[in-house]
Amino acid sequence: MTDEALSEAVIAYVWGDRSQPWPSRRPDALTEVQRVYLAAIEAIIATAFSVEPTAPTLASLGDEAAAAVRRGHPQLSPGALDAIGNLYAYQWK
Numbered sequence: 001m002t003d004e005a006l007s008e009a010v011i012a013y014v015w016g017d018r019s020q021p022w023p024s025r026r027p028d029a030l031t032e033v034q035r036v037y038l039a040a041i042e043a044i045i046a047t048a049f050s051v052e053p054t055a056p057t058l059a060s061l062g063d064e065a066a067a068a069v070r071r072g073h074p075q076l077s078p079g080a081l082d083a084i085g086n087l088y089a090y091q092w093k
Contacts, residue, residue, distance in 0.1 A: 013030060047072050062086055066085035
């Protein structure tokens with residue numbers, strides 16, 4: 001079962017208000033309601049960044065990180081997993 005509130009908070013954390021075309025860490029973009037998820041979001045992102053980069057392309061690096069997060073956090077939506085994968089790949093570019 002998808003946790004929509006957590007997933008939306010992850011997306012907001014990574015993409016903010018989408019004023020920038022690249023992903024980053026934006027805890028200030030969380031609403032007051034979403035701030036209760038901050039520790040969980042940071043733990044989820046730590047899971048992604050614990051993945052040893054072995055994939056040959058940036059896209060597949062992001063896929064590897066998203067897959068690792070999905071295994072540990074199956075409640076996240078595909079959009080949240082994509083956001084995390086994009087953040088991971090962007091950081092490794």
